[in-house]
Amino acid sequence: MKTMKCPLCGKDANSFVYCHKEKQSICWNHCNDCQYFISIDYSCSYELSPVQKKIIELRERKRKDNQERQVNEYAVNEHKAVMMRRDAISKEAAHISAPYDAASVLKAKKAKKKKVKTAAKQAAPTVKEVSLF
Structure with missing residues (x-):
């Protein structure tokens, strides 16, 4: 070059x-x-006339105003998103940080096993011997 x-x-x-x-x-x-x-x-x-210069100046000002408005809208939306994430994190933290109770966990597991056993008994059909001859 x-x-x-x-x-x-x-x-x-x-x-x-x-x-x-x-x-x-x-x-x-x-x-x-x-x-x-x-x-x-x-x-x-x-070499532009004063009228042409004024038109260009107005366009430039309008472009800058639109750009500032877009930046402001983006900042507002970003702030809303951050606040929503903070709320979600605090709710998760409250759920996770609940005190661990081993007795209630064991009790829930036993109840679940009991429900599964009773459901299996009810679902099992009574088998009768059927003669094919």
């Missing part, structure tokens, strides 16, 4: 932009730092 020297600073640069004010190509750093630089469409406003 060919590099050229910027006529303003004398440094080697790969990207140049034609400047209407300087009437020559200058390096991107100078264009970006210029007071006439417009960030919304990366162009120069040196």
Whole structure:
């Protein structure tokens, strides 16, 4: 890739932009730092009419307002999500940190075994011998 020297600073640069004010190509750093630089469409406003400049300024302001609104909405939604997670964690912690009672656990296991045995007895059909002949 060919590099050229910027006529303003004398440094080697790969990207140049034609400047209407300087009437020559200058390096991107100078264009970006210029007071006439417009960030919304990366162009120069040196030869624009005052009406065109005002329109561009209003567009830029609207874009910045929309961006700030989106950032604010994101922050609010993120805050809501964090609070919901905190509530869920505290509920889980309350459930987990309940005191462990070995006697009630054994009692529940015995009751479960008893239910399974009675269900098996009820489900087992009475088998009668049937003669096929």
